[in-house]
Amino acid sequence: DTEVTQTPKHLVMGMTNKKSLKCEQHMGHRAMYWYKQKAKKPPELMFVYSYEKLSINESVPSRFSPECPNSSLLNLHLHALQPEDSALYLCASSHSITGFSEPQHFGDGTRLSIL
């Protein structure tokens, strides 16, 4: 069982839709992450939140909008996505907020398909 919960597990949306991905952790972790993973590739970092503040944005297009309402929740708002945005979106959390020296705990991801 994963300790990071992501919903929904699958999402199909059109290019004009607005949807949100949700992530929740109850391990008291202070850092949370969004990754994008294409098939047969490693995860690519998108955003990092530390203490509910955005600390890293890996030059992600503005059609992806992250939000961290509290220390346990992380959202990724999607709008006007492109077909190339179809991927597995992974959420992760970790205790460390000063870099990446501690393990990250991953959710099972949301499989996103853009029509």
Added chain:
Amino acid sequence: AQSVTQPDIHITVSEGASLELRCNYSYGATPYLFWYVQSPGQGLQLLLKYFSGDTLVQGIKGFEAEFKRSQSSFNLRKPSVHWSDAAEYFCAVGQRYGNKLVFGAGTILRVKS
């Protein structure tokens, strides 16, 4: 810049045989090294990590890895593979004050009966 190389894209082993997955890293300071496993349709699960100390680290599911500074390697091993070990394995390196966890390209493990 940090980099991680996993030379083997695919590996096939027989059930019960031993396994070694290779990982080489490039990083000037003390690396923080991780092995993750990903089963189809699932997220990444941490197998083990190395920060310092004993260079042979034990992980979950019977896996172990050995850190060799002189070879810049952190190879993953298992003495006897089970069919359920079939998955993709990622080696990753982080740094204490860095801003990114760098993943290798991954190695897909197939287990034949």
